[in-house]
Amino acid sequence: MALPDLNQLRTFVVLYEMRSLTAAADRLHVTQPTVSYTLARLRERFGDDLFRREGHVMVPTTRATQLFGPLHEALAQIDAVVSVPDNFEPAQFTGELMLGLTSIGEQTFLPPIMAALAREAAGPHLQVERLDADQVEDGLIRGTIDLAMTVSLIATPSLWRTRVRAVEYVALSSGSHPLPPTGPRMFADRRFVRVSARGGHVFPLRALSEHGLLPQVALTVEEYATVPAVLEATDLVVLLPRHVAEVFCGWFPGLRIAELPWPGQSTPVSLYTRREASLSPAQRWFRALVVGAVADGVDHTDRADPTD
Template structure:
């Protein structure tokens, strides 16, 4: 372990690291000043001192505002990790009391997860943590790591690839794909055949504005393709479309069965081999030891393990098939 030079550190203002983190998060001296509770001139002075300290411009003006230099990007994660460790040292581990806290948690998730999780989570919070508030944001699995690093989102829930060393991830549950359709409109009863599957027009949900999904990859492997009638970024809109139009959708089983029960739709196993999916929580390592954040993660995990009563019948039938 590298030894600590106490004399050198005594000459260094550690608040500069706080200013650096705010500047990197906001990419604006004005907004960073607001975040820090300082005047704009004081924040500009802190940026000048940081530039002198690191021998780099750190932030330069561009057509889209201030942009970090490569050196600043290299410094961002070590600085944030150092600040998180300092925070965990000076903060009491038992400082979070859900019964009295008025904290706001920023959570990113797709609407399909929101409709299954948030009603039970909010009901639980109103009983045990009435002052706690949730701010839900839509997320893109491609940008979620950037959102976590910039502290725009404190916790992500969904389908995520592995992050960097600064990201923590915990599996909530695994899910599979099923087909959902209005049997009366499409004239098909389960189990749907591959012939009917490729004959019927499909509704595709895509968060990346692409009319291509995991189903298309699976069909291509057996030399088949499908017709996509509609592509939407909103998972929860799809069952309402399926209810009124002679189309079919392939969705995650939990949300599909939830809406099938509510809207009197039909669920069928997919006639092609599709990979199971893993729904996880992901967060920045700086929140790992945060007592409030840990309480929220544990609460979400427990609620995810318990199935809503209205889904029990569907899931028990699926387990028997």
């Protein structure tokens, strides 16, 4: 049986990313029947359905998922060889870039990123996608996001990763209701705000559980955005990363940071993208800009290593 040609493989890659026959046809500038015909040929060639329709979504099979990474990277390398090299000029780039951040990442990392874009006089349309920790890998591999930052450790050779910021946890409360000096009883009579771990910050919940403080949780919320205002108006306490607490104290000067009575570090914030060969010049530039804007000053010379 003849090997698939490049157009067939490109159709497969685009269909994997878009999960829709119609959307794939639009991106490839062909008709939907053409995509359907190509999919039938690919199914015959690989002896697998590759995609199964579930409602309006084409869901990839296990075989399709195995094929996607190597085929996507191979096509990207071919495109890089046959294309005329771009002299990328940030100031002339007005395309769209998709950045995956948690709510806490939006509050702490967007200001320095936007300031860095302004310094380079770059004018992309930056769209922020709210990130769930368990969706990072799929979004990056499919290309629905260009870059993501999370404390979740994603150990896969399919993605490029670099550490950008250490994460140390502290307690935050109102200055009107200060915490006592650090010690084993500093939380004895205090109530807590618990924030969802959807964004990957699992340390606070684990710490509350391990130290018997879960019964003292008075409020559970999905996002960090309203937490500083709640703290200022109550005697509640929240456990959160130091760099976020410092941002909140800038917004609400009446808040106070307290050191934890036990070790309070977790996995660092890491930046993830596709592998180097799969990135466009704009994506490479944006990745370097973000690292420079949010990194905590440690040496990042090893950041090109996909396994970090």
